[in-house]
Amino acid sequence: MTTYRHAIIGCGRVAPNHADGFGQVPGWAVEVACDRDAAVEVFAKEHGIPRWTRDLADVLADETITSVSVAVDHAQHAAVVRSALNAGKHVLVEKPICLDVAEARELVALARARGLVLSVVAQHRYDPVVLAVREWFRAGLLGDLVSVSAALQAHRAPEYYRDSYWRGTWAGEGGSALINQGYHCLDAVRWICGDLTVQAAAATTHALAGVIETEETISGLLAAGDAPVTLSVTVASPVAWKTRIDVVGQRGSVAFDLDHPGRLLGCDGPDALVQAAQKHRADSLAEEPPGVAYYGVSHRRQIADFGRAVAGGTPMLTSADDAVGTLATVLSLYDKALPGR
Numbered sequence: 001m002t003t004y005r006h007a008i009i010g011c012g013r014v015a016p017n018h019a020d021g022f023g024q025v026p027g028w029a030v031e032v033a034c035d036r037d038a039a040v041e042v043f044a045k046e047h048g049i050p051r052w053t054r055d056l057a058d059v060l061a062d063e064t065i066t067s068v069s070v071a072v073d074h075a076q077h078a079a080v081v082r083s084a085l086n087a088g089k090h091v092l093v094e095k096p097i098c099l100d101v102a103e104a105r106e107l108v109a110l111a112r113a114r115g116l117v118l119s120v121v122a123q124h125r126y127d128p129v130v131l132a133v134r135e136w137f138r139a140g141l142l143g144d145l146v147s148v149s150a151a152l153q154a155h156r157a158p159e160y161y162r163d164s165y166w167r168g169t170w171a172g173e174g175g176s177a178l179i180n181q182g183y184h185c186l187d188a189v190r191w192i193c194g195d196l197t198v199q200a201a202a203a204t205t206h207a208l209a210g211v212i213e214t215e216e217t218i219s220g221l222l223a224a225g226d227a228p229v230t231l232s233v234t235v236a237s238p239v240a241w242k243t244r245i246d247v248v249g250q251r252g253s254v255a256f257d258l259d260h261p262g263r264l265l266g267c268d269g270p271d272a273l274v275q276a277a278q279k280h281r282a283d284s285l286a287e288e289p290p291g292v293a294y295y296g297v298s299h300r301r302q303i304a305d306f307g308r309a310v311a312g313g314t315p316m317l318t319s320a321d322d323a324v325g326t327l328a329t330v331l332s333l334y335d336k337a338l339p340g341r
């Protein structure tokens with residue numbers, strides 16, 4: 001029996017992961033696909049969604065809809081999330097929560113005041129390898145943190161930006177390589193190591209000069225406590241998508257990626273850490289992703305968590321406050337790298 005009826009607002013590249021995820025939660029159904037583009041009909045039919053609309057107001061006025069996914073361009077996140085919360089819908093919004101920290105805090109407060117679940121997609125926080133490294137770090141198997149390095153090299157062709165009404169612009173995307181692609185590396189490091197402070201950053205745009213007004217490459221020096229953290233992100237590599245994160249502690253050191261499947265690449269340290277790593281490898285599942293491969297399969301896990309939070313009032317593994325922290329760190333990196341942007 002369907003108890004919870006969900007709508008997807010914005011039916012572009014990432015929307016298949018939402019259709020797939022909500023389709024797997026018992027008692028939930030995706031009832032409406034909403035996109036201002038006429039292609040919404042094709043999307044709805046492809047994903048077995050019974051209704052579609054080009055008008056967001058239809059979704060918000062529909063009292064049978066319990067919750068929405070917001071998967072539109074970054075610039076509209078704040079307004080669409082606010083309208084959905086004011087209409088009494090639980091909200092799962094794609095990252096970033098929005099483009100302004102004060103507005104993000106207002107959205108979190110609004111959800112709390114209305115007793116609604118607001119969750120920001122951070123699917124890699126649910127990747128088994130990320131959860132495992134976080135647990136090992138928290139259990140002391142790595143010892144005190146020495147340093148972290150996180151890197152993403154990706155390729156984005158000019159058409160990726162030219163064919164989009166919002167990418168590659170400060171107004172529409174709020175940045176590019178970092179706030180869009182590199183977001184996950186930064187967010188995973190925050191999830192494992194805690195809050196980060198930004199010390200220095202530099203950004204450039206060469207390969208995509210004349211195509212985007214935002215950054216194609218950015219590197220930052222941050223700190224987790226007194227441990228240095230380096231972050232390096234580019235969308236100008238010939239490599240389609242490749243991440244690597246090294247967490248080095250005084251007792252143990254691990255390397256992993258956020259590619260699909262997220263893998264443990266290396267692990268050195270005490271016997272307990274090596275045994276935990278062996279068990280993690282043995283337990284790892286091969287899962288087919290529903291959409292673009294490097295988005296992975298963990299939308300399913302976060303959506304299941306969202307479903308439990310809506311149905312049972314249980315806190316989610318990751319809170320919207322965490323997402324405000326990641327947004328603040330992203331914006332702080334931009335402030336250091338491109339103060340006059």
Ligand SMILES: NC(=O)c1ccc[n+]([C@@H]2O[C@H](COP(=O)([O-])OP(=O)(O)OC[C@H]3O[C@@H](n4cnc5c(N)ncnc54)[C@H](O)[C@@H]3O)[C@@H](O)[C@H]2O)c1
Binds near residue numbers: 010035054056073
């Ligand atoms: N978690 C991930 O791994 C992941 C991956 C890709 C994208 N994303 C995020 O998902 C969001 C969307 O990205 P995308 O790549 O799917 O973008 P996209 O451009 O492919 O799709 C956005 C869609 O929103 C529609 N839209 C815009 N305004 C609308 C409105 N007011 N009402 C209804 N429809 C509207 C557009 O017509 C478009 O079809 C972004 O926040 C992005 O950062 C997350």
